[in-house]
Every structure is written in structure tokens, then in C-alpha cells.
Amino acid sequence: MGKRIYSIIICLVLLVSATAIGCSRRGESDGVSSSSEYQETLTQISTVGALLDGVYDGVIPYSDLKEYGDFGIGTFEGLDGEMIALNGDFYQVKADGVAYEVEGSVKTPFACVTFFDVDKEAKLSEGMDYADIQEFIDCLIPTENIFYAIKISGTFSYVKTRSVPRQTKPYPPLVEVTKNQPIFEFNDVKGTIVGFRSPPYVAGGVNIPGFHLHFITEDRNAGGHLLEVQVEEANVCLDYTSKLFMILPGEGSDFYQVDLTEVKRKELEKAEK
Ligand SMILES: [Zn+2]
Numbered sequence: 001m002g003k004r005i006y007s008i009i010i011c012l013v014l015l016v017s018a019t020a021i022g023c024s025r026r027g028e029s030d031g032v033s034s035s036s037e038y039q040e041t042l043t044q045i046s047t048v049g050a051l052l053d054g055v056y057d058g059v060i061p062y063s064d065l066k067e068y069g070d071f072g073i074g075t076f077e078g079l080d081g082e083m084i085a086l087n088g089d090f091y092q093v094k095a096d097g098v099a100y101e102v103e104g105s106v107k108t109p110f111a112c113v114t115f116f117d118v119d120k121e122a123k124l125s126e127g128m129d130y131a132d133i134q135e136f137i138d139c140l141i142p143t144e145n146i147f148y149a150i151k152i153s154g155t156f157s158y159v160k161t162r163s164v165p166r167q168t169k170p171y172p173p174l175v176e177v178t179k180n181q182p183i184f185e186f187n188d189v190k191g192t193i194v195g196f197r198s199p200p201y202v203a204g205g206v207n208i209p210g211f212h213l214h215f216i217t218e219d220r221n222a223g224g225h226l227l228e229v230q231v232e233e234a235n236v237c238l239d240y241t242s243k244l245f246m247i248l249p250g251e252g253s254d255f256y257q258v259d260l261t262e263v264k265r266k267e268l269e270k271a272e273k
Pocket residue numbers: 073082212213214225226
């Protein structure tokens with residue numbers, strides 16, 4: 001009981017200063033607007049469990065993935081970097097830390113995309129770090145049992161990201177790859193954090209429970225998988241997403257052979273945090 005009251009007090013304190021500004025509403029030139037059935041859907045390619053086990057072969061090309069969303073995160077065939085999709089533009093942050101535009105023919109082994117609409121927005125306080133931002137968003141949301149697309153735009157006094165180097169077959173598991181991940185640090189940088197908050201019940205290997213965020217600079221030159229951040233001035237926009245559509249790798253894929261019965265939670269934490 002004590003913990004619950006403590007959480008409510010933290011939420012009240014955080015929300016007192018929350019004001020609604022910044023993000024454009026649906027239909028207000030915030031990138032591609034699709035009237036398709038995927039508008040309010042999180043579309044996911046493969047599973048995090050498969051990625052942890054080294055299933056890095058591409059499932060669908062990015063030209064097809066764009067049909068399912070204009071916003072999201074993911075990776076590339078052979079684990080060739082971190083993907084950020086924003087306003088319909090898709091970027092690939094390779095192991096050199098540079099963001100490249102994604103060619104439509106390139107395939108993805110894992111991605112999560114949606115068409116971003118703003119359902120909730122708020123201003124973040126100066127000095128908030130990654131843990132503070134997670135706590136703040138947890139106070140904003142009405143339930144942790146649905147998915148949320150998260151967009152945080154602004155100026156950050158500090159951002160720390162990582163990428164991953166391209167792998168060749170036989171593919172090593174993700175924890176082996178991330179042992180030697182290149183790290184990038186940014187100071188006083190403008191940009192956008194893109195990603196999702198997933199419900200706790202995806203922890204069986206479907207996705208990463210909680211937050212999974214990537215970063216792209218305003219000039220779209222650099223970014224990566226977000227490891228740490230400190231806010232100078234930024235707004236957070238949330239898109240409540242209660243539909244999930246999954247596209248799993250087809251016949252002949254390593255996906256058909258890999259054992260996904262075991263939940264590798266410790267490996268997931270090591271690989272993604
Ligand atoms: Zn990531």
C-alpha cells in the first residue's frame with residue numbers, strides 16, 4: 001500500500017507541470033496519413049525472442065514495411081544498424097553512427113511501426129533523464145495493458161546511443177553482438193526520440209516489455225538505440241495503440257527451427273539496456 005501511495009504522489013507532482021503543447025494533431029501535416037486499416041495498429045515484424053536467438057535474415061523489404069506505418073523502430077538484415085522511422089522517412093544508423101536513408105529493397109528481420117497520431121501530449125521538465133521520462137510517461141497513460149507509440153521532440157543536453165555492426169552467418173546471438181556495440185554521445189543536441197512502450201505480457205519473447213526508444217538528430221545525420229538522455233526542453237506525444245498485427249518469417253527461415261520456448265529475460269536486459 002505504501003508503494004502505491006508513493007507512486008500516486010510522484011504522479012501528481014510530475015503532472016502538475018504538464019501542459020499540452022507542441023505536437024501536431026492528426027491530419028495536420030505530420031507526415032504520411034493513411035486511411036488504411038493499419039492506422040491505429042502497431043505492426044510488428046518477427047519477435048524479439050527470435051532476434052535474441054540470431055534470426056537476422058530479412059522478412060520483408062522496407063518498401064513493403066512503409067505500407068504499415070510512417071513511424072517506428074527496428075533493425076536490418078544481418079543486424080546492420082538501428083532503424084528510425086519518422087514522418088514517413090526511414091533512417092539506418094550504422095555502426096559508424098551515421099544515419100543513412102533506407103533503400104526500399106533492404107529487408108528487415110525485426111521492426112515495429114505504426115501511423116503516428118497524437119492522443120496525449122505533455123511538456124517534459126528540464127533535467128529529466130531516461131528513468132524520469134519513463135516514470136513521467138507511466139503517469140500519463142491510462143493503462144499499461146495496451147501499446148503506446150512515443151515521440152519526444154526537442155533539445156537534449158545529453159544523449160547516449162548505440163548501434164550494432166553487421167553480422168555474417170552463422171549469426172551469433174544478440175547478447176554476443178552487443179558486447180562490442182559502438183556507443184555515441186551527443187551534447188546539447190536537437191532531435192527526436194522515437195519508439196514504443198509495450199505491455200508487460202509481451203515478456204514471453206514477443207517484444208520488449210516497457211520502453212524501447214531510438215534517437216535521430218534534427219539534421220537526420222546521426223542517432224541510434226537510446227541508452228541515456230537528459231532533457232533540456234522537449235515535448236512528449238503519445239499515440240494509444242490497441243491493435244497489434246504481427247508478420248512472422250516464412251517457411252525456410254531460421255525462424256522455423258529456432259527454439260522460442262525459453263524466455264531469455266536476462267539476455268534481453270543485457271542486449272537492450
Ligand atoms: Zn533498439
